[in-house]
Amino acid sequence: MSDQSRFLPYGRQSIDEDDVAAVAAVLRGDYLTTGPAVQQFEAALAERTQAPHAVVCANGTAALHMAALALDIGPGDGVVVPTLTFLATANAIRLAGGEVVFADVDPATGLMNAGHLEDALKRMGTLRPRAVFPVHLNGQCVDMEALSAVARRHDLAIVEDCCHALGSTQNGHAAGACALSDMAVFSFHPVKTIAMGEGGAVTCRDPALAKRLVGLRGHGMTREPAEFLDKAQAFDADGQPNPWYYEMHQVGLNYRASDIACALGLSQLSKLDRFLAARNRLVAAYDAALAPLAPLVRPLARTPWSTPAWHIYVVHMDFATIGKSRKAVAQALRERGIGTQVHYLPVSRQPYYRSRYGDLPLPGADAYYDACLTLPLFVGMDEDDVARVVAELKALLP
Numbered sequence: 001m002s003d004q005s006r007f008l009p010y011g012r013q014s015i016d017e018d019d020v021a022a023v024a025a026v027l028r029g030d031y032l033t034t035g036p037a038v039q040q041f042e043a044a045l046a047e048r049t050q051a052p053h054a055v056v057c058a059n060g061t062a063a064l065h066m067a068a069l070a071l072d073i074g075p076g077d078g079v080v081v082p083t084l085t086f087l088a089t090a091n092a093i094r095l096a097g098g099e100v101v102f103a104d105v106d107p108a109t110g111l112m113n114a115g116h117l118e119d120a121l122k123r124m125g126t127l128r129p130r131a132v133f134p135v136h137l138n139g140q141c142v143d144m145e146a147l148s149a150v151a152r153r154h155d156l157a158i159v160e161d162c163c164h165a166l167g168s169t170q171n172g173h174a175a176g177a178c179a180l181s182d183m184a185v186f187s188f189h190p191v192k193t194i195a196m197g198e199g200g201a202v203t204c205r206d207p208a209l210a211k212r213l214v215g216l217r218g219h220g221m222t223r224e225p226a227e228f229l230d231k232a233q234a235f236d237a238d239g240q241p242n243p244w245y246y247e248m249h250q251v252g253l254n255y256r257a258s259d260i261a262c263a264l265g266l267s268q269l270s271k272l273d274r275f276l277a278a279r280n281r282l283v284a285a286y287d288a289a290l291a292p293l294a295p296l297v298r299p300l301a302r303t304p305w306s307t308p309a310w311h312i313y314v315v316h317m318d319f320a321t322i323g324k325s326r327k328a329v330a331q332a333l334r335e336r337g338i339g340t341q342v343h344y345l346p347v348s349r350q351p352y353y354r355s356r357y358g359d360l361p362l363p364g365a366d367a368y369y370d371a372c373l374t375l376p377l378f379v380g381m382d383e384d385d386v387a388r389v390v391a392e393l394k395a396l397l398p
Helices: 017-027 036-049 060-070 087-096 114-121 144-153 207-217 259-269 272-293 326-335 351-357 363-371 383-395
Strands: 053-057 077-082 099-103 128-132 157-161 183-187 200-204 297-299 313-317 372-375
Touching: 017 259, 036 053, 036 200, 036 259, 053 060, 053 207, 060 087, 060 157, 060 183, 060 200, 060 207, 077 087, 077 114, 087 099, 099 114, 099 351, 114 144, 144 157, 200 207, 259 272, 272 297, 272 313, 272 383, 313 363, 326 372, 326 383, 363 372
Parallel strands: 077 099, 077 128, 128 157, 157 183
Antiparallel strands: 053 200, 183 200, 297 313, 313 372
16 A cells, blocks of 8 residues: 655665675675676676677766767767757767757657658758667657668668667567667666666677677777787787786777676666566556546557557646646645656757757657656556556646
8 A cells, every 4th residue: 555655756766685685795796897797787688688799888878978989970970869868869979079960759659750760861961871869768669660761771870779668679679689770778777677876788789899889888998819919019928918918999988887786787687577567567557547637637659569668657738728837737746745757858959959950840849848747657656656646646637
């Protein structure tokens, strides 16, 4: 039964004693970083996402940046990014030196589609079209079959932003399998489906690409004797490699994830199915409880091509007819112990991007943003909590 006095945030981690034990075991061991827990988590994530390779890193932003660098995105390159996403998806392109070309989204789902990609490509101007970073939002996936057909026709690389979609599937493929893309990126922030504290990963199918990502994660260094270029420095007179020697073949960053974080991630990943089942039950309860409140409050439209692993629960609200602003609704709910959030302000509206690219007419994203509100969804809630949220929301309606 729900505790009516407890505060319900829009999202939070679920940590059990086995998670604590997994982290404690690393703390008592020999490796706090660059140790076996990193490879163990990578292997488990690759198996879960059906991708041959997984490269874990410090956070989802690092994963996006590594993916952009691995594609050699740079000055003069144009990369299509949906405007309805977190800042990091676009910022990774700028950090690599490329230019962002913002795409619109479906106002009912927040997802970019093939038509939006075509429209964005028409606005490339003198930029070289290089890649598209589609974003799977809230747990629902972009229609990758339709989008990849357009992308391949224009010779674009594809990097899927799966930060909301661990456990989602589409046409028999797990999000992150890279069945129709070059790479996919994940985030394991505490509000995501599994938590590492901070953590991210890139999955891919190309072993050469995976190798490059590993280098980008670790200063561009290699300790593999077969890769050494300066033989005189690398090898002793007996032909054996000097044990302290390493070489840098590309500029990289320190984007490593620690064994501490990976131990937590591995423990959390083992519970993913249980977490998803709990989230699905809560989403079903929300859908049923909210049905009588339509059209003033309505769940997002559902996509027929994917089975979502719900990350957050977003509703669309007719604030004008309700007679209250979104801020007023959010404040009233907070006073009643219910946290909310907004996902997301279109990135193209941010002052930095407005000053760089001007005001862009992206009506689908504007319509989605103007109506959206994120309600609490996390493992640890129950159906009584959902009923409480909906009852308090209903009390605010005319």
